[in-house]
Amino acid sequence: MDHSLGTRRFVETEAAAAEDSFREFVSWCDRTGSCALYGRDVVRVWNDLLRRADRGELADSRTPGTPVTAQALRDRAFAELYGPTWAVLAEFLSVLDASSVAPPPADEPYLKPHLFPAVFCLDWSLPVRDHREFAALTRRAERTAPHMKGSPLARDAVAACVGRSADTVNPQHRLRITKAPKILLLNARHDPSTAYGWAVNVHRQSRTATVLLTYEGWGHGVYDRSDCTRNATDAYLIDLTVPRDGTRCAAVEPVVTPMSAR
Known part of the structure; x- marks a missing residue:
């Protein structure tokens, strides 16, 4: 963890990391015959699914009648990039593209929201003055990550710590290591x-x-x-x-x- 970053750089660097990993997934699909999207324009499939999600045309198989949002798609992709489980992500996108119904995830989400803020906000002060500033941070993240539209982790971290500045006991600072083994x-x-x-x-x-x-x-x-x-x-x-x-x-x-x- 780079514990010297302020709010803007934290959001930007997280967005860049998410976008880089997405591009690596696309490159893998382009060169790997076992990818469920091999031979297709993966970015076009991805962008089309996001547009369909925005129009409410994708359904969640776990809760009939509930649409899958574009943000839910990006969150799912982000979770699969952790492994990375590229084959799972490609199959998920392929099934969704063909049927408009999202198969359920097999694993837990990448973080548990009820635990994450309690830990993260002790170590990170990420002040956001108001909604206008939050919206500006979101737009900056979207420019940095045109396909992932930012990092779900950074989004949740910043939002979760709003109003919790009094909780931070170890705010960011540059490293000062004086006595330690290498x-x-x-x-x-x-x-x-x-x-x-x-x-x-x-x-x-x-x-x-x-x-x-x-x-x-x-x-x-x-x-x-x-x-x-x-x-x-x-x-x-x-x-x-x-x-x-x-x-x-x-x-x-x-x-x-x-x-x-x-």
């Missing part, structure tokens, strides 16, 4: 949630205290992605052995698991 930072190059740029900026603020290892792949969380990431982490946790600063671990293609197999 710290190993790990981040995926294409993480939809903790943006890679965050890790770079944290490292920039603490060069004498940290080493940054970059996983060149996708998803949220790095440790179990490959032998490279596991070995580097184990060596650090067991022996405090750090890799050379700037070490990079190659990307590993996510396992293709269709929605029906979850």
Whole structure:
């Protein structure tokens, strides 16, 4: 977490991370024959589904008569980018495009709203003066992420902390690490949630205290992605052995698991 960001930069960097991960999903579909949308213009399918959602033409299979909103589609896509479970997302979009009825998700949402604010708002002060400023932040996020229209995580975080400034006990500040063993930072190059740029900026603020290892792949969380990431982490946790600063671990293609197999 880059704990030096104010409200605007937090929203912008989260939007950029979500958009980057969506583009990686599109690239995967374009090159992977097992993608349910292979051979199609994935961005066009996505944009068409969002337009149909805005017109109320998509239905939720769990609650007949309830339309699927465009925001619900973006939230679902964001959740699948965490894995990433690209095959599941592609199958979901393909089924919805063909039938106009959204199959139910197999897993819990990416966050539990009743727990998240209680934790997040203790550490982050994200003041928003009024609705006009919130709307301006939303427009900025939409420009940064033209397909994802921002980050659901950033949207929920900022909205949840409105009026809770008194709860913040550890507000943002630049890092000041004075006494610690060398710290190993790990981040995926294409993480939809903790943006890679965050890790770079944290490292920039603490060069004498940290080493940054970059996983060149996708998803949220790095440790179990490959032998490279596991070995580097184990060596650090067991022996405090750090890799050379700037070490990079190659990307590993996510396992293709269709929605029906979850």
